[in-house]
Amino acid sequence: MEELKFVGKSVTRIDGKEKISGAAVFADDIDFGPTLLFAQIVESTKAHALIKKIDTSEAEKIEGVVAVFTGKDFPFKFGLYMKDRFVFAQDRVRFIGEQVAAVVARDAKTAKLAAKFVKVEYEELPEVLDQMKAIEPNATILHPELGDYPHVPWFFPKANTNIAHHRKTRKGNLDKGFADADYVLEDTYFVPRYAHCAIEFHSAIGKVDYSGRLTVWASSQSPNTQRNLFAEALSSLGFTHKDVRVIAPYVGGGFGGKAGVTMEILAAALATKLKGSPVKILWSREQEFYNTYQRLGVIAKLKIGVKNDGTITALDHQLYWDAGAYVEYGANVVNSVGLSATGPYRVPNLSIDSYCIYTNLPPGGAYRGFGYSEFLFGLESHMNRIAKHLGIDPVELRKKNAITIDDTLAYGAHMNPNGLQECIDKVAKEIEWGKKEISKNPNTVLGKGFSLLWKAPAMPPNASSSAFLKFNEDASLNILISGMDIGQGLLTVMAQVAAEVLSIPPHKIRVETPDTDRNPYEWQTVGSHVTWGCGNAVKKAAIDARDQIFELVERALGLPANMLFLEDEKVKCKTKPEWELPLKSFVINGIMKEDGTFKGGPINGRGTFMPEFTSTNADPETSQGGHPNVHYTVGAAAMLLEIDKETGKMKVLKVVEALDVGKAINPDLVKGQIVGGIVQGLATVLYEDMRFDNRGKMLNPNFTDYKLPTCLDIPDEIVSIIVEVAQPDGPYGARGVGEHTMLPAAPMIANAIDDALGIRMKSMPITAEKVAMAILNQKEK
């Protein structure tokens, strides 16, 4: 195997200089000139109510106000996997913060001021703020028309209920599995909602020009999906895809919150009424909290049966998701967990029920981990409790049951190649698993926690990627993709893939942020799949370009194509070692022959990748038969936690995480995902604490009271371990890693606390206060 020159190296980011010099342009940085209009959204103050009347007359009179719009101006539905959402609320509102009207003005101050003058009259309806109450027999139905909503064929809504989707997975014989068990543990785990808190707000600017063409500039993970949803929603106005353009500049963090479509559709819709002028909508930090996607909350009832030697015989996992007022995206979180809530284990007999339940709370949607953090909290806690009961080491229990390539997944397909055992062993070694650590501080105790992790991208079976690649006169390259760099470093990694094929150094490669007019299609930058999917497309495009180069050299100069290779930005020949031809001499201008004619011309490559083996054809009652997930990325993690017995304050002294990434195209960027993901994961379990009042209003939509960790709140030591068991269909063997790194944080904390104190916490967040009070309660007993 040839040594790789660029892939596998920790090159510096190709967008680094732009970002540290102030040159990087984000959506709100773009100047639109004096015709720019500003929209301020009027939002619902009720969690569930009919809209009786909206009086916009006062607002319209204010100088500088151009127009005021309400739901009647845009009776369009939209949604990614299910069409259950309106641009503006129509006859009713379903969560506090839902958009009801928009004031458009010549400046932002006037828009903000005038919005206060829009008067809305509501007739309150009973609020449903709890997913278990939502499925009680006489619960208020939040979507009476659920039965009519168009949706992907692999969703199963229950009309006339609040269950928007129910994913059922059944394998083997559950009753027999439990009967065969020597020990059965059953319990319930509670995980609340969380907010993405990307530092950049959602921002979108829409403009319909005088020729009738719509352009939307948006901070987005999904320019093509957004274009698709805009075209669908606005089709009754005559728009098709060619009439809609989405431009996505640099994104200041996404974490799933800027995938799909949320507030961006407001910019698109309003623009259709404001021909000729761009209209900007900039979300505030408060709106970021309550009127964009949130991470769904879940109540998970888990029952696992094991033999005395630790072998899992049966698993019954029932997950009740608080999915919010609209579930067009969140329902897929529920779906993907319904297929994977066994965790990375061999489970012969299982039943998984994942219920997507409407509530009068903000819409749930894609959030880093897509449901896996939520179910792994309970599952990995449960495994430790089982180990403790059986007297088996928790790591040994995991090794015993860890899924292998010979095992089938919950839905019957085979597990992909994976280095799970290697991850477990390396983590156990690094954390010195088995060695009991004693604190030198009399106020504190130490505990160790272990957790496995896994995740597959949750995508439709035809989620595809494509790439164009063009040379410039100096043999630099432009790669055109629609995969987004949301911080993970995609642009750099794509450059490295192309660099490897074409021998051009990564810093001579530009990968631009997309424009749907210019850049070829990418489904969405979600699911941690673009290194794999888009990487395959880029590699194909680079190989296409390379093939053209060799074919041209053969045609023009007579050298055999199969003897040619690229090195140091030159074409070379194995059978003619003294010969070389710099790429820059011909990649635009062609090769001149002796007769003075030129052959060739600009070298442009193209590549498309779509997984052609995935399908959602499965038995709706059992989920058997389909192949919905392309592959799983697996890993393991462990931590050493210090707990102050009086204050409950916890300090992560050391955390180790190993991930099987197939091939780390850029090890430094993989490490960046591990460090960043661990800190984000720890934030959800230790600090972030979303509170609602009993009417459905979020009480802490700001950073003062929804605490994001600062640099003073990070672990003392984070060790990243990269394991590489190649993904056969990945570029250079690579698999995705982005979401995975935050998955094990919560169960590690819970397991470490149990190790240190013998206290089992079954609900999140696990704050210092909760730990302190639990210790006090334990003392009293």
Next chain:
Amino acid sequence: MEKITFKLNNETRSIEVDPGEVLLDVLRDKLGMKSPKCGCDRGDCGACSVLLDGKGVRSCLILAIEVNGHEIITVEGLSTLGLSPVQEAFNNNNSFQCGFCAPGFIISATELLNENPNPSKEEVKEALAGNLCRCTGYVPIIEAVCSCSHKD
């Protein structure tokens, strides 16, 4: 409207502002300085940080009119002369991911190193504690600033 005059990135500028105009908005919308960002609008995140007479401040909590007669430096000012050592260190260490919080960190790090060219790791963390980052987990940011310690 009142005319204010101040130094912006070493150049004297004059503009007209209303008392209620916030410095962050004026820098971004009227003066074209896009590097300070709005991340929370209430001083909790540090993304709007600029140097005011050499001190890092939250420009979202300052009225533009207050800077009359003073001196403001944004990341654009640091970058005009070529990247500063701390900017180079951030770049070489792949310190940032999405990059949105980067200008705020650069301002805080610049303030620190100007006042204390030899900070300890603890001093670096204290200086950066007012800047929130959601992507990186801070480790490569702290490393980069620490690597500038002992340098001129």
Next chain:
Amino acid sequence: MPITHDFKYQKPETISKVLKLLAANGDKARILAGGTDLVVKIKEGLESPDLVIDIKGIEKLGKIVKKENAVHIGANVTFTDLINSKLIRTKLPLIWEAAKTVASVGTRNRATIVGNICSAVPSLDSGPALLNYNTLVCLTNLKGERLVPIYQWFTGPKKTLRDPDEFVEKIIVPIPQEKNAVYYGKLGRYSGEDLAQAGIGIIGFADKTFRIAFCAVGPIPKKSIKLEELLNGQEINDELIEKAKAIIEEEISPITDIRSTREYRTHMMKVMFERGIKQVIAELKK
């Protein structure tokens, strides 16, 4: 993001001009120093002044000056100024310790200690220190000057006894003459910046007397005379600490809100008290 409320702005060069403006506008005017409190409130619609008076143009208000046995801290003195002041660090160390816990560098570079006591939030970090140092608040208006002891200053959550035409020019903090050690304990939700959910300031003197004050556990910051009476002159042992903890329960009235519960705040106050008093005693022995 824009401010929707319109107001006028003045930046007087002298204190007497400030007083004239306050006399003319009363409660419709607000003093602007650091702005880290006022600007947020104007943005969120919690304050709608007609006039904002920027006092940063008056040089003498930015000074920390030792006069006789007291330190005069002007209205423009920021928390960063206090942290950088050798005088504060050596002579009024409890103020120094508390200042270091306020928010973060960017806020401390603007926020003022006088602004802190004028905002009078129950959780203000400067509260316990200023109470323990028997601070005087110096108020002026066109009629003259008055000095108000800090224990009378706070009249309720976010309320002070400042009249609308009065200006807080400075605070005067007497310097304790005896050798002492200090402790400021602040309960936050993590190590990063946070508003105090419970705060305790302790000064222990070589003559075995103590000064103890709280913040964030009642409507106003408060000195605990009862605790001081229990501990003054005594050898601090475990039994005494237990008695002190019982008194703490009576002395404080924390609430349950989204930040913390009454039970945890009370528990943590006892823990911080015990750790603080032991630390102070250990330091006095050095």
